[in-house]
Amino acid sequence: MSVPVMTVPGEPPASQSMAAVRASGLRKVYGSGETAVHALRGVDVAFARGEFTAIMGPSGSGKSTLMHCLAGLDTASAGQVWLSDTELTSLRDDQLTTLRRQRVGFVFQSFNLLPVLDALENITLPMQLAGQRPDRAWLDAVIARLGLRERLGHRPHELSGGQQQRVAIARALLPRPDVVFADEPTGNLDSRAGAEVLGLLRSSVKETGQTVVMVTHDPTAAAYADRVVLLADGALAGELIAPTAESVLDALRGLGA
16 A cells, blocks of 8 residues: 655655665565565655655565665665766675765664774774775764764773764764665664664754665654655655654554554
């Protein structure tokens, strides 16, 4: 069942000309023959620059697969993905690795911090691996915005879950990426820490024009976004503009979630 597109008057959905990342005819098939799983079925979608978008849908709808293909973490079976004007689906593996380091930020549910490094070292590691030096003023601004000044010398096991996720967000923001992809970023956090993390993602969009694409199953988390893209059975099933937790929950119920 498809959910109608719901918009706010005067606020158009993301267009290709405004897109930070977009997909055309995106398909992803796992396996072959009778056992093949069609995770994505010809998805056409665009995510506007400077916008916070949540991707939602029932379990098995393809939301994580879509994010992984958009981020260059998984290869498409058919169709195309663009990061700004760069077509990801035509790049070699080494080119994709370079692109992810320089132009894409990631925030995961499990934080993905290295336990032997302190917070500052975890924040700067991806840029060091890319052979780049962080802009000191921007690094200081990110650290201040995320409230990490007093925690920079602490290793992950010395930080709370919320603090670890703040480090992960700082790491994602430091290279000033085209897009930050967040995969269930509050999944391992309590409600208070989760709200703080979502507020920080929201402020990074509002204050610095960052583009954030988040996969979540939580209607409350999705309500922090400017827009919710709905998936069902590997296909687009509608979208919500200026979502609330109630409107998201109603839309998910309409999809049988």
